[in-house]
Amino acid sequence: MTDYAEEQRNELEAIESIYPDSFTAVDATFKFTYVEKYPDEPPLWEIHSQENLEDSDVEDILALLQQQAEENLGMVMIFTLVTAVQEKLNEIVDMMKNRREEEKRRKEKEAEEAEKVAFQGTVVTIENFLAWKAKFELEIAELRRKRQKEEEQAGKPKLTGKQLFERDHNLDTSDIQFLEDAGNNVEVDESLFQEIDDLDLDEDDPDFDPLDMGSDED
Numbered sequence: 001m002t003d004y005a006e007e008q009r010n011e012l013e014a015i016e017s018i019y020p021d022s023f024t025a026v027d028a029t030f031k032f033t034y035v036e037k038y039p040d041e042p043p044l045w046e047i048h049s050q051e052n053l054e055d056s057d058v059e060d061i062l063a064l065l066q067q068q069a070e071e072n073l074g075m076v077m078i079f080t081l082v083t084a085v086q087e088k089l090n091e092i093v094d095m096m097k098n099r100r101e102e103e104k105r106r107k108e109k110e111a112e113e114a115e116k117v118a119f120q121g122t123v124v125t126i127e128n129f130l131a132w133k134a135k136f137e138l139e140i141a142e143l144r145r146k147r148q149k150e151e152e153q154a155g156k157p158k159l160t161g162k163q164l165f166e167r168d169h170n171l172d173t174s175d176i177q178f179l180e181d182a183g184n185n186v187e188v189d190e191s192l193f194q195e196i197d198d199l200d201l202d203e204d205d206p207d208f209d210p211l212d213m214g215s216d217e218d
Helices: 004-018 055-071 078-120 126-153 161-168 171-182
Strands: 028-033 044-050
Touching: 004 078, 028 078, 044 055, 055 078
Parallel strands: none
Antiparallel strands: 028 044
8 A cells, every 4th residue: 555645755855855945936936735645646736926927927837737747647746846847937037038138139229220310310302301491481581571670660761672682792691691680590400411413303304403493583
């Protein structure tokens, strides 16, 4: 007749010599309980406490315990079960490390890309240049209106566009003078502009005139 109590005592002494304290792996503690007819019947087990394990990890561990217990019926198996769980937890830890490393590499790559974009600036295309030009011209027109209003209030005669041109010799110079008088500075980073050969210009367009770009008729 099998002396179940004797087999259980012998195994327990062996387990305690290997793991002097309760068995803990990663952030999980497992509790095993002998049944009367162990090892002909599997022991009871439960996850006593755990942290940082996904629900899917817990399900995998419980399924592994069940499989190992069935394969080892009739033999003392606590050490076998503990070893199997430990190996599984090591696999989980490795997967966690790999995910963290992949996430770290992804963030580093994103940071490098962002730094690269910030260093290079925004490449100016026909579309965003024309948008900037339209906004700039609106600001210039508003400054002209303000100056003209100030001159009218000061009793100075209203100047026509031609008179402004003749007075300042150049409308570009006049625009700069208006900006300086208004205390505004408009900075244009020329390094952001593509070379003219790099711009996507449709020279087959019958209305295309390279000398007419960026000019306004009075």
